[in-house]
Amino acid sequence: MKSFKIQIIIFYSIFLFGIFSSCEKEQVPNYEFFLIKVDSIQVPENIIANEPFDIIFYGTVGTNGCKQFSDFRTEKQNNDIMIEAWGKFDKNSNICPAVMVYLDGEKLNYLIKEKGNYTFKIKQTDDNYFEKQISVK
Numbered sequence: 001m002k003s004f005k006i007q008i009i010i011f012y013s014i015f016l017f018g019i020f021s022s023c024e025k026e027q028v029p030n031y032e033f034f035l036i037k038v039d040s041i042q043v044p045e046n047i048i049a050n051e052p053f054d055i056i057f058y059g060t061v062g063t064n065g066c067k068q069f070s071d072f073r074t075e076k077q078n079n080d081i082m083i084e085a086w087g088k089f090d091k092n093s094n095i096c097p098a099v100m101v102y103l104d105g106e107k108l109n110y111l112i113k114e115k116g117n118y119t120f121k122i123k124q125t126d127d128n129y130f131e132k133q134i135s136v137k
Helices: 002-022
Strands: 031-035 037-042 053-062 067-077 080-090 106-110 116-123 129-136
Touching: 031 067, 037 116, 037 129, 053 067, 053 080, 067 106, 080 106
Parallel strands: 080 116
Antiparallel strands: 031 080, 037 053, 053 106, 067 080, 116 129
8 A cells, every 4th residue: 555655656746747847938038238229309398397298219229029128217417418218139039020110209207306408418329429408497
């Protein structure tokens, strides 16, 4: 009777091991991040201090469907507002559709606390900046 129980335990163990070891493991995304070239931005005509507003971005993210917009990174230095648009590419992707991917009006909600003249400096892929000056009332 003992040997029968041991055989069942061994069989059950092998069965479970087979099920769990034969399953295909889901791949965890392995992203490579890259700077996106911004072609243009739109900002409201009237920007008021302490009231949030949207900055709308246009540009090319990439030349295949495996590239996508990730996030905006901002830093304020006096009256210069540095902005970077970042994209991401999953390095585990095997097949990437041949399509153009655009920012297509991606929005960044921003708030400037003090009145004055400011310059948005959007970093480009060639280490230059696309600049736009605004006045905050």
